[in-house]
Amino acid sequence: MAKRLTTSAGAPVGSNQKSLTAGNRGPVLLQDYQLIEKLAHQNRERIPERVVHAKGWGAQGTFTVTHDISKYTRAKIFSEIGKQTPMLARFSTVAGEMGAADTERDVRGFSLKFYTEEGNWDLVGNNTPVFFIRDGYKFPDFIRTQKRHPKSNLRSPEAMWDFWSQVPESLHQVTILMSDRGIPKAPMFMNGYGSHTFSFWNNDGERFWVKFHFKTMQGHQHYTNEEAAEIIGQTREKYQEELFGGIEKGEFPKWAVKVQIMPEKEAEQTPYNPFDLTKVWPHADYPLIDVGEIELNKNPDNYFQYVENAAYSPSNVVPGIGFSPDKVLQARIFSYADAHRYRLGTHYEALPANAALSETNHYHKDGSMRFFDNNSANPDAYYEPNTKGGPVEDPSILEPPMSIHGDIQRYEENDTYGEYKQPGDLFRMFNDEQKERLFNNIAGAMEGVSMEIIERQLAHFDKADPAYGAGIRKALGITPLGSY
Numbered sequence: 001m002a003k004r005l006t007t008s009a010g011a012p013v014g015s016n017q018k019s020l021t022a023g024n025r026g027p028v029l030l031q032d033y034q035l036i037e038k039l040a041h042q043n044r045e046r047i048p049e050r051v052v053h054a055k056g057w058g059a060q061g062t063f064t065v066t067h068d069i070s071k072y073t074r075a076k077i078f079s080e081i082g083k084q085t086p087m088l089a090r091f092s093t094v095a096g097e098m099g100a101a102d103t104e105r106d107v108r109g110f111s112l113k114f115y116t117e118e119g120n121w122d123l124v125g126n127n128t129p130v131f132f133i134r135d136g137y138k139f140p141d142f143i144r145t146q147k148r149h150p151k152s153n154l155r156s157p158e159a160m161w162d163f164w165s166q167v168p169e170s171l172h173q174v175t176i177l178m179s180d181r182g183i184p185k186a187p188m189f190m191n192g193y194g195s196h197t198f199s200f201w202n203n204d205g206e207r208f209w210v211k212f213h214f215k216t217m218q219g220h221q222h223y224t225n226e227e228a229a230e231i232i233g234q235t236r237e238k239y240q241e242e243l244f245g246g247i248e249k250g251e252f253p254k255w256a257v258k259v260q261i262m263p264e265k266e267a268e269q270t271p272y273n274p275f276d277l278t279k280v281w282p283h284a285d286y287p288l289i290d291v292g293e294i295e296l297n298k299n300p301d302n303y304f305q306y307v308e309n310a311a312y313s314p315s316n317v318v319p320g321i322g323f324s325p326d327k328v329l330q331a332r333i334f335s336y337a338d339a340h341r342y343r344l345g346t347h348y349e350a351l352p353a354n355a356a357l358s359e360t361n362h363y364h365k366d367g368s369m370r371f372f373d374n375n376s377a378n379p380d381a382y383y384e385p386n387t388k389g390g391p392v393e394d395p396s397i398l399e400p401p402m403s404i405h406g407d408i409q410r411y412e413e414n415d416t417y418g419e420y421k422q423p424g425d426l427f428r429m430f431n432d433e434q435k436e437r438l439f440n441n442i443a444g445a446m447e448g449v450s451m452e453i454i455e456r457q458l459a460h461f462d463k464a465d466p467a468y469g470a471g472i473r474k475a476l477g478i479t480p481l482g483s484y
């Protein structure tokens, strides 16, 4: 039998269809509080969309350990082969709003929340191993160039290339974005990367630098610009259809989880700065080490509750996993929880998508929407330290000390390795057809951009590889370098 409809205060509702009016054809009465409640709730159904990565697709699943990496990290999630940890994944595009079409050329977000026995570990990565900038100070300006122009309210290629051409460290990521990998067919067909350098520490107090890789087990599949345009003409929701539809049919996508490990001291010897987010660590020097597998096997029962309300943050680490001096990571450690408090409210971590499965005992109190136990199960222990049996700190999980040196300053990146080697190496790995598509994608993306900006950007492509710049010049239909 159907349950009785009630107001949100629990009182039974007699009619949910007919307003209370003065007379059969008369006006509606202010005392119709049930109507008012219904309309007022509707007005509050939307929360602010994420300032970036607003359009997303999510699923629940499991992480399973297949190889022993406990010599690098004491993190309990990796403690034994066969161990399983529940998780929640959310994939996204970066620049588009919530209603954006799924198959646009953009970087894809790759967020994983692992509900471990020592708290939630969030890996908030992308489908690219590098990023456009290597200092978080630049992020708000960079994002502004990806969003709508304040006057035209249109995306602005002029702003994008103006910024990129003055920030050559972006070249590596721009090359990936404009390559075939720029439009994956669906989240299942792309890799994920933690992108930053993080740290591991083990039970002996040794620290290692680590990069996380999630290799698609479905194989890479991409759309060309033309194919993507055709898809968008048919459906704007391709990824949701593929991911949600696939999981409903029992097709569970999987990724192999791997890490690259660098002993702590070696960071001082690499020719590149291993904490620079625009660089990869060559696999020849730091090979991939197998760790485990993730499988997405359940669609959340409610999209809003589990995908929209999901609050991922690089600051969510667990004992055995830590940060690195990467300047972008350092900025992100602040930014995300701040964004969640604004977007979801003070107690966002108590929402079902974000609540840890492990016990949480803290002294944060009161505040708007404090709907869960406000006493940490002990009314006398509301300050710390106390002798009233409140939760106590555990020094055994303190990170080993990290030594630093140098003067406080706003430093220029000054490694001699430069910004052109790795994008050049990547370009040289592409076959002729891949290069041709890259040239055309870039030329297409430059349509309408001022010549001065195009020339400044072409100089960067030339420095990465003369054939790179030449190919784009040809695609743009402009005079090759040297024949002026």
Ligand code: HEM
Residues within 6 Å of the ligand: 049, 050, 051, 052, 053, 056, 090, 091, 092, 108, 109, 110, 111, 124, 125, 126, 131, 135, 136, 137, 139, 194, 195, 196, 310, 311, 312, 328, 329, 331, 332, 335, 336, 339, 340, 343
């Ligand atoms: C989302 C800030 C760089 C990946 C977000 C959000 C903010 C933000 C405020 C929205 C959070 C929310 O409302 O839930 C920043 C800042 C950055 C930065 C300040 C640089 C300083 C990066 C980088 C990556 C990344 C380098 C990947 C390597 C993501 C992803 C999401 C996201 C995947 C979506 C999370 C989700 O699925 O809910 N970022 N971001 N961001 N960011 Fe960043």
